[in-house]
Amino acid sequence: MDQEKMSLLPSLDPKRSDTVAFNSSGSVATNLEAEDQRRLLFQRRKRIIGHIFVICALLGLLFYKFMKSPRHFEFGHKPGKHQHRFHPHDAHLRWSDEDPLWVGRHTIAELPFPSEMADYQCAEWPKVERNSPARSSTVQTVEHTFELPLTSEVLFLLAQGPFMNGNVNITQSDEDRDSVVISVDTSYDDAEFLQSIQLCKVAGREGENGVGIFSSRRRPHPPRHDLHVYFDIRVEFPKGSEKSRLLVSDFKTDMRGAFGYQVANLSNTIFNSVSLSGASKPIQVELLQAQSIQVKAANSPIDGNFTVDKSLRLSTANAHINVAATLLNDKADKSMTEIILNTVNSPIEASLSLFSFDSGEAATSDGAFCVRAHNAHSPIKLTFPTAPINSTVHVNAKTAMAPVDVQMHSTFEGAFTAQNSPFDKKVINAEEGSDPEGRDRKRNLIFDEMHGGTAKGHVYWGSGESGKDRSSVRLNTVAGQISLQF
Numbered sequence: 001m002d003q004e005k006m007s008l009l010p011s012l013d014p015k016r017s018d019t020v021a022f023n024s025s026g027s028v029a030t031n032l033e034a035e036d037q038r039r040l041l042f043q044r045r046k047r048i049i050g051h052i053f054v055i056c057a058l059l060g061l062l063f064y065k066f067m068k069s070p071r072h073f074e075f076g077h078k079p080g081k082h083q084h085r086f087h088p089h090d091a092h093l094r095w096s097d098e099d100p101l102w103v104g105r106h107t108i109a110e111l112p113f114p115s116e117m118a119d120y121q122c123a124e125w126p127k128v129e130r131n132s133p134a135r136s137s138t139v140q141t142v143e144h145t146f147e148l149p150l151t152s153e154v155l156f157l158l159a160q161g162p163f164m165n166g167n168v169n170i171t172q173s174d175e176d177r178d179s180v181v182i183s184v185d186t187s188y189d190d191a192e193f194l195q196s197i198q199l200c201k202v203a204g205r206e207g208e209n210g211v212g213i214f215s216s217r218r219r220p221h222p223p224r225h226d227l228h229v230y231f232d233i234r235v236e237f238p239k240g241s242e243k244s245r246l247l248v249s250d251f252k253t254d255m256r257g258a259f260g261y262q263v264a265n266l267s268n269t270i271f272n273s274v275s276l277s278g279a280s281k282p283i284q285v286e287l288l289q290a291q292s293i294q295v296k297a298a299n300s301p302i303d304g305n306f307t308v309d310k311s312l313r314l315s316t317a318n319a320h321i322n323v324a325a326t327l328l329n330d331k332a333d334k335s336m337t338e339i340i341l342n343t344v345n346s347p348i349e350a351s352l353s354l355f356s357f358d359s360g361e362a363a364t365s366d367g368a369f370c371v372r373a374h375n376a377h378s379p380i381k382l383t384f385p386t387a388p389i390n391s392t393v394h395v396n397a398k399t400a401m402a403p404v405d406v407q408m409h410s411t412f413e414g415a416f417t418a419q420n421s422p423f424d425k426k427v428i429n430a431e432e433g434s435d436p437e438g439r440d441r442k443r444n445l446i447f448d449e450m451h452g453g454t455a456k457g458h459v460y461w462g463s464g465e466s467g468k469d470r471s472s473v474r475l476n477t478v479a480g481q482i483s484l485q486f
């Protein structure tokens with residue numbers, strides 16, 4: 001016991017010290033003077049209060065941790081004798097009283113969006129009756145509808161966790177609304193298993209609004225392979241017209257699991273950006289228009305029509321990409337409009353129409369475009385039905401063990417490089433055609449270099465002063481034929 005420290009304690013309040021009740025008879029305390037004893041009692045009381053405080057803090061921490069753990073994710077199949085009753089009208093929403101930092105077993109920081117969660121509201125599933133079989137012999141379907149404000153900075157759709165399976169169908173309605181309607185049909189055959197999944201409307205702090213489906217990472221015990229929940233998701237944008245297009249900010253999806261996408265002809269909607277991610281079933285887009293579009297899939301084909309101002313990036317693997325894209329370039333904006341296509345083991349086929357616009361929104365000459373296609377063990381085929389006069393177009397296509405076939409537009413002027421193995425065939429030629437500027441110029445195809453597997457040259461109209469080096473085409477394969485037409 002440190003006497004010096006004790007003497008530094010403030011003197012005791014006599015009114016309080018004379019009612020000290022606890023029994024303190026340590027060997028140190030018995031040898032002390034009355035004043036010291038009172039000080040010692042005070043010290044002990046302080047320590048006990050300190051201990052109580054620490055215990056309370058620990059209990060509080062434990063309680064907090066318990067609250068944060070995903071309590072709603074319990075598996076277990078309780079067989080019983082009664083028929084499972086289904087409540088089709090039980091599909092209303094309730095405000096979740098869960099700690100908002102957790103969604104399923106993710107903290108919100110681990111989810112791709114929103115940046116920071118402000119609120120969420122989860123669907124209530126049909127109740128599981130006590131002592132009744134949760135598993136029913138037929139598939140049940142329950143529907144939930146969510147409305148998200150059209151003015152959202154980001155509209156999103158998320159699916160995270162195992163056992164996820166479904167489809168996303170994106171359409172435009174004939175109704176004039178100021179919200180996007182997302183309806184989810186959930187089909188299941190095990191009501192108890194369904195309780196391990198949450199379907200929520202999620203709001204972020206920065207104008208992000210979306211719908212998320214979250215399933216527990218915990219596996220049922222004993223393991224089950226017959227668990228199926230299927231989500232049929234319909235995203236319906238309100239009406240727009242050719243005269244007054246619907247403008248939408250950013251639309252993002254990240255559907256982990258086995259989801260596919262269908263996008264209708266959204267010709268009356270213009271998005272700032274669209275990002276469709278995580279599909280492992282086919283993606284079919286009748287028409288999507290945005291400043292930037294990104295589609296990321298795994299093992300699933302991408303088919304569709306796209307119009308972009310800035311960027312179109314499509315990537316998958318072991319599945320084809322077959323698209324028609326319209327690339328618009330704003331002349332005032334000095335940046336290039338780009339398209340990037342990536343897959344392996346399956347063909348890439350793209351038809352690219354290039355247009356340039358001036359400030360008056362009229363189609364014009366010039367413009368800058370960048371086209372990249374990468375593949376392996378499968379062919380690449382690119383065609384350019386149209387491109388502006390004097391446009392700058394950089395094309396880079398690369399594969400291996402497969403052919404590359406590129407048909408450039410008649411306005412193309414620039415350099416080319418075609419590289420494959422010395423034994424592989426190269427077919428490079430230019431059509432005579434008529435001068436796109438109507439000046440009766442002749443088209444020239446000049447080979448500058450031809451050795452090993454490499455062919456280099458230039459293509460231009462007339463004498464080619466300005467056009468000879470404006471654009472470029474670089475084609476590359478190994479053990480595959482190259483066909484390049486101008």
Ligand SMILES: *[C@@H]1O[C@H](CO)[C@@H](O)[C@H](O)[C@H]1NC(C)=O
Pocket residue numbers: 169170171262
């Ligand atoms: C997508 O929705 C549209 C409109 O409701 C419908 O016609 C179409 O059949 C749906 N497609 C799929 C694959 O569900």
Ligand SMILES: *[C@@H]1O[C@H](CO)[C@@H](O)[C@H](O)[C@H]1NC(C)=O
Pocket residue numbers: 265267286287305
């Ligand atoms: C989409 O609809 C518009 C207007 O109805 C039509 O002009 C256009 O051809 C359609 N595009 C596609 C790809 O279906």
Ligand SMILES: *[C@@H]1O[C@H](CO)[C@@H](O)[C@H](O)[C@H]1NC(C)=O
Pocket residue numbers: 284285286287303304305324
């Ligand atoms: C793309 O548009 C064409 C019409 O321009 C249409 O025939 C085709 O079905 C569209 N692609 C998809 C995947 O919807």
Ligand SMILES: *[C@@H]1O[C@H](CO)[C@@H](O)[C@H](O)[C@H]1NC(C)=O
Pocket residue numbers: 365366389390437466
């Ligand atoms: C294309 O560029 C050349 C050289 O700069 C110019 O003479 C010609 O007028 C341009 N054509 C168009 C349609 O802008």
